[in-house]
Amino acid sequence: MPHLAAILLGLFALLTPLFAQNREVLAEFKIGIVGRDRENPIYQAAHFGAIDAARELSLKYSIDVEVLVMTPDKAQGGSQTGSLGQLFVENADALIISPSDPETIKPAVDFAKRQGQAVIFFEQVLEGIEPLASLVADERAAGRLAAEAILRELPTGGRVAILTGRNAEPNLVARLEGVRDALGFRRIHSVVETEPDYFSAVQAIRKAESEDRNHLIQGWIFLDDWPLLGLPALPWKPGGLPAVAIQSSPSAFIYIDQKYVDALVVHPYYEWGRRSVETLVEKLYRGKDPESPVLVTQPRVIDWRNVEAYRESWKNWLR
Numbered sequence: 001m002p003h004l005a006a007i008l009l010g011l012f013a014l015l016t017p018l019f020a021q022n023r024e025v026l027a028e029f030k031i032g033i034v035g036r037d038r039e040n041p042i043y044q045a046a047h048f049g050a051i052d053a054a055r056e057l058s059l060k061y062s063i064d065v066e067v068l069v070m071t072p073d074k075a076q077g078g079s080q081t082g083s084l085g086q087l088f089v090e091n092a093d094a095l096i097i098s099p100s101d102p103e104t105i106k107p108a109v110d111f112a113k114r115q116g117q118a119v120i121f122f123e124q125v126l127e128g129i130e131p132l133a134s135l136v137a138d139e140r141a142a143g144r145l146a147a148e149a150i151l152r153e154l155p156t157g158g159r160v161a162i163l164t165g166r167n168a169e170p171n172l173v174a175r176l177e178g179v180r181d182a183l184g185f186r187r188i189h190s191v192v193e194t195e196p197d198y199f200s201a202v203q204a205i206r207k208a209e210s211e212d213r214n215h216l217i218q219g220w221i222f223l224d225d226w227p228l229l230g231l232p233a234l235p236w237k238p239g240g241l242p243a244v245a246i247q248s249s250p251s252a253f254i255y256i257d258q259k260y261v262d263a264l265v266v267h268p269y270y271e272w273g274r275r276s277v278e279t280l281v282e283k284l285y286r287g288k289d290p291e292s293p294v295l296v297t298q299p300r301v302i303d304w305r306n307v308e309a310y311r312e313s314w315k316n317w318l319r
Helices: 002-024 040-062 080-090 102-114 141-153 170-183 198-211 249-255 269-286 309-317
Strands: 028-034 064-069 094-097 119-125 131-138 161-164 188-194 217-222 242-244 265-266 294-297 300-302
Touching: 028 040, 028 269, 040 064, 040 269, 040 309, 080 094, 080 269, 080 309, 094 102, 102 119, 102 131, 102 294, 131 188, 131 242, 131 269, 141 170, 141 242, 141 249, 141 265, 141 300, 161 170, 161 198, 170 188, 188 198, 198 217, 249 309, 269 294, 269 309
Parallel strands: 028 064, 028 094, 094 119, 119 131, 131 294, 161 188, 161 217, 217 242, 242 265
Antiparallel strands: 265 300
């Protein structure tokens, strides 16, 4: 028995360096991700996708990929410019950002790029700066999908009102163009503008409905989900009027469940983060450029047929 123990100890001594070698970290990278507002679940899903990819790639390549979540908390006065400054202090190797205020943050992104940080844009791009890659949402397709979804619920010849933002950003303009592609001008009763918040949106909808004395509005398309960011306060009974919303978060599920909204058009929020980190690691560690500098991500429709699977996805992203 002592002889066997000696043999086992010898084998352990021989194998220990091999185990240590297997655990050796071959490279370390810091990647910052900056969404538009930390309180917005859409960016929390993107964060989760980035962290998942970093974990898996760290194991795959025996490297250490750290994701620094730097999306600002706007309620606390945070800004993307401040986040970019913090990433410089952290000596980040790369930056993933959804630019929200181009004129303000453009100098900071340009500075980060000149300091050697690889840059990826997601959701939208920043004109005048050439990133490693851009994951761009097809907003016109989102508008078309919303229009096609509501057409299935409208009576023959029925017309819709469209809720958009005052001084609409390019993404909302593209969504409206997509709606018009599918509906044409005759099926659009009006375009209602609102400030981009829940209370203003609900007030704008109620005002438009109260002024529609001849009941010509027979459905609604929300180009953003502001009316769904609180408890249901829409001026019709559940199932009383067809409605479709774009760019939805988990708060929208109650509207689907109670039949205030027939469908949601959503972007691949989780994939924005995941694919961005995958692209960066391929470049930073393997020196491999993306096959295309622009990847256009496609939206999809969520309705009664697939809402439960989508609900489960959100449970995973926000856990």
